[in-house]
Amino acid sequence: MADQKQSNLNVDLEIDRLVHEPVRLKILAYLSAVESADFVFLVSRLSLTMGNLSAHISKLQEAGYIQVDKSFKENRPHTMLSLTELGSAAFSKYRTGMLQLLG
Amino acid sequence: MSENINLKEIKRQVYLFYSEDGLADLAIGLMIFGFGIFLVVDLPALVGLAGLIPFLVWYFGKQSLVVPRIGTIQPNQELKKQFVGFFSNMCLIGLGVLILFLLNRRSGEAFLSRHPLILFGFALGLAISSLGMILKTSRFYFYGLLVFIAMAGGELLGSSITAVDPFLVAVICTGGIILLIGSVTLIRFLKKYPVVSLKGW
Numbered sequence: 001m002a003d004q005k006q007s008n009l010n011v012d013l014e015i016d017r018l019v020h021e022p023v024r025l026k027i028l029a030y031l032s033a034v035e036s037a038d039f040v041f042l043v044s045r046l047s048l049t050m051g052n053l054s055a056h057i058s059k060l061q062e063a064g065y066i067q068v069d070k071s072f073k074e075n076r077p078h079t080m081l082s083l084t085e086l087g088s089a090a091f092s093k094y095r096t097g098m099l100q101l102l103g
Numbered sequence: 104m105s106e107n108i109n110l111k112e113i114k115r116q117v118y119l120f121y122s123e124d125g126l127a128d129l130a131i132g133l134m135i136f137g138f139g140i141f142l143v144v145d146l147p148a149l150v151g152l153a154g155l156i157p158f159l160v161w162y163f164g165k166q167s168l169v170v171p172r173i174g175t176i177q178p179n180q181e182l183k184k185q186f187v188g189f190f191s192n193m194c195l196i197g198l199g200v201l202i203l204f205l206l207n208r209r210s211g212e213a214f215l216s217r218h219p220l221i222l223f224g225f226a227l228g229l230a231i232s233s234l235g236m237i238l239k240t241s242r243f244y245f246y247g248l249l250v251f252i253a254m255a256g257g258e259l260l261g262s263s264i265t266a267v268d269p270f271l272v273a274v275i276c277t278g279g280i281i282l283l284i285g286s287v288t289l290i291r292f293l294k295k296y297p298v299v300s301l302k303g304w
Binding site for chain 2: 022025026029030033034035036037038039040041042043044045050076077080095
């Protein structure tokens with residue numbers, strides 16, 4: 001038991017700060033559970049303002065973690081978001097790292 | 104300031120997209136209610152409509168009421184596999200019920216040949232409960248049980264007790280109860296989620 005605790009403390013964890021931020025982590029978690037989701041879905045689930053969500057999405061998009069497809073549907077703007085392979089790998093790595101750290 | 108991040112809860116929230124609005128309940132209720140009504144008014148040829156109308160209600164309801172409020176998602180491979188598995192299992196169960204029915208029919212006096220609708224009720228109840236399992240929505244288990252009890256009970260009571268066929272009364276009442284729960288769920292959903300305005304965005 002003590003050895004286990006000691007080995008957990010010895011984990012050299014490299015934290016991706018982009019993923020570590022709670023809202024962005026939630027965005028990645030939601031997108032990891034679907035093929036793609038639209039902007040409104042994330043607004044309704046995360047209870048964020050559109051401006052706030054948009055800022056986080058821009059950061060994730062710049063890092064290449066999510067793909068953003070903008071279009072018009074019945075004269076309404078429609079934005080679909082999906083996790084890229086890079087984003088999926090970053091999310092998995094973060095998750096594994098945290099599990100390793102916390103045992 | 105704290106943030107709760109629970110992956111299981113996030114997954115559940117994604118699955119809720121399919122059942123939170125009550126449209127699936129309305130579709131199931133309409134299907135059962137319509138099935139009973141078409142048989143009562145002696146129009147068995149129109150029973151097919153009892154399948155088509157609920158689908159249209161679900162589809163157009165989703166597009167006009169749900170998508171503007173909580174958006175839309177495309178299911179991932181895991182969920183797609185579950186849906187495909189569900190429809191394949193339902194086909195197998197349907198086939199199994201048909202084979203059991205035909206085998207029992209040959210034996211003439213067998214219990215199930217005298218009460219084939221018990222098998223139908225069991226298959227339908229199982230289908231609704233399985234859907235509840237996939238969508239992680241417990242009220243669908245209740246619907247499944249209700250459908251089975253109503254159909255089996257109505258069939259066992261037979262038509263000798265009342266002038267109206269108790270099977271049809273049970274089916275219509277069951278459909279009505281599910282419709283009522285679906286309507287209440289839909290109203291609560293509409294109150295909880297206002298339309299998200301994307302004007303000027």
